[in-house]
Amino acid sequence: MQNPVPLPKMVPFAFLSVVLIWSTTPLGIVWSSASVHPTMAVLLRMVLALVLGSLLLVIFQIRFPWTKAAKKLYGFSSIGIVGGMLLSYFAARYLASGTMSLIFGLSPLISGILAQKLLNEPKFGPTKLLALAMAFIGLGIVCSSKLSLNSDSWIGLLLVLAAVSLFSLSGVLIKTVKINIHPIASTVGALLFSTPLFTLAWLLFDGTLPVDTWQVKSIWAIIYLGVFGSLIGFIAYFYVLQNLKASTVALVTLITPVFAMTLGATLNGEVITDTLIIGALFVIGGLALYQFGEKLQSLLKTIRGRRHIKR
Numbered sequence: 001m002q003n004p005v006p007l008p009k010m011v012p013f014a015f016l017s018v019v020l021i022w023s024t025t026p027l028g029i030v031w032s033s034a035s036v037h038p039t040m041a042v043l044l045r046m047v048l049a050l051v052l053g054s055l056l057l058v059i060f061q062i063r064f065p066w067t068k069a070a071k072k073l074y075g076f077s078s079i080g081i082v083g084g085m086l087l088s089y090f091a092a093r094y095l096a097s098g099t100m101s102l103i104f105g106l107s108p109l110i111s112g113i114l115a116q117k118l119l120n121e122p123k124f125g126p127t128k129l130l131a132l133a134m135a136f137i138g139l140g141i142v143c144s145s146k147l148s149l150n151s152d153s154w155i156g157l158l159l160v161l162a163a164v165s166l167f168s169l170s171g172v173l174i175k176t177v178k179i180n181i182h183p184i185a186s187t188v189g190a191l192l193f194s195t196p197l198f199t200l201a202w203l204l205f206d207g208t209l210p211v212d213t214w215q216v217k218s219i220w221a222i223i224y225l226g227v228f229g230s231l232i233g234f235i236a237y238f239y240v241l242q243n244l245k246a247s248t249v250a251l252v253t254l255i256t257p258v259f260a261m262t263l264g265a266t267l268n269g270e271v272i273t274d275t276l277i278i279g280a281l282f283v284i285g286g287l288a289l290y291q292f293g294e295k296l297q298s299l300l301k302t303i304r305g306r307r308h309i310k311r
Contacts, residue, residue, distance in 0.1 A: 011243045014236040018252055021233040023259035026097035026104075027268060028229060029089055032221035035214050038089035039202040041222055046081075046195050048226030053188040062182045069179040070189060076177065077190030080170025082197045087163035094156025096270040098261030102142060102280055103160050105257045109135055109290055110168040118172050127297065131290035138282025141275060183238030187231065254287055 032041040057064055091100060109132055115121040124132065143157055181189075257280065264270035 011240065014239045014243075015252075017236040018233065018240055019255050019259065021228050021236070022252060022256040023101070023263060025225065025229045025233070026088075026092075026100040026260050027263050028221045028225045029100070030092045030097045030264075030268065032218050032225060033089050033092050035218045036222065037202070037206040037208070038092065039086070039198065039205045040209070041218070042085050042089045043195070043198040043202050044222050045226040045230055046085075046191055046198050048223065049230035050188065050191040050195055052227065052231050053184060053191060056184050057188055060184075062185055064185045064188065065179070065181055067179075069177055070181065073174060073177045073179055073181065073186065074189035074193045076170055076173040077186065078170075078193040078197065079173065080167040081190055081194040082201075083166030084163045084170070086198065086201055087159045087166070091156040091159035091163065094152050095160060096264050097268065098257070098264035098270055098272065099142060099276070100156075100160050101260030102257040102283055103139065103157075104164050104167070105253045105283060105287055106135055106139065107164050107168045107171070108253055108287065110165055111171050112290070114169055114172045115175075119175060125294065127293040128290055131286045131288075131293060133286070134289060135283050135286030138279045138284075138286060141279030141282060144275065144279075183235055186238070187234045191230070251291075254284055254291070257284060 029041075032045070036044075056062070088100060088104075112121070112124065112128070113132075116123055143154075261270075261272060261276075261280065265272050
């Protein structure tokens with residue numbers, strides 16, 4: 001695999017970049033689709049990312065595989081990009097950005113459930129089952145909070161739940177493909193497969209181009225998401241995966257919902273109720289227990305064993 005040049009000093013910067021980009025992406029989606037139809041907003045974002053990513057392939061002379069395995073990888077990746085992104089853009093009309101980020105934080109849990117079926121991974125033990133229960137209790141609290149605020153919120157909740165499910169399914173299916181590939185090539189391939197589908201979605205759901213109604217904030221949000229959310233964010237994420245432990249990378253899903261909710265309240269005037277905070281604490285607590293609970297139990301057992309030996 002054509003790995004990036006090892007730059008240990010860049011790892012913290014890449015990790016911070018992923019956290020910031022993933023935290024700001026939901027708000028960017030809300031702003032970009034405020035005056036631009038969701039299908040056009042996401043299409044422009046992907047086209048921009050595809051053009052810039054292709055330029056990087058040429059500039060750095062990165063090999064772009066077109067084998068059967070590579071096409072399979074691109075196809076599986078496009079499931080998460082098209083399904084996850086398109087449904088998220090539609091959901092943004094009904095939900096606050098912070099709520100969207102919080103629900104997307106459930107992706108590790110949903111991925112774990114799907115991996116049991118598709119990858120024959122071991123079933124959840126008591127700790128992970130407890131974590132799953134906590135997270136979905138939190139989700140129920142969040143849902144009850146949103147439904148009480150707006151009668152149309154259930155549409156957004158269903159859309160974003162479908163989006164995170166497709167995103168998680170994509171991640172699990174990607175693991176079934178055995179191929180060595182540069183992360184930039186993988187990103188460009190996924191965008192190459194996804195962009196025609198976004199074009200089709202635009203033709204089916206909108207098909208118009210009312211440029212005169214587009215607000216400047218929406219245009220800048222599209223540019224930001226194209227450059228950072230769809231290109232630099234993916235590259236930084238793959239770079240972090242190559243240089244940090246999976247448990248460390250998992251911290252991203254715990255941090256981003258908090259940042260996203262704070263940004264939404266500060267910059268977009270989104271309402272954060274006490275009920276929403278309680279639900280968020282359950283979700284984030286469940287995610288933390290899922291990621292680190294068994295390891296913490298193992299560590300405690302080791303410490304107790306050593307104390308027992310000393311006695």
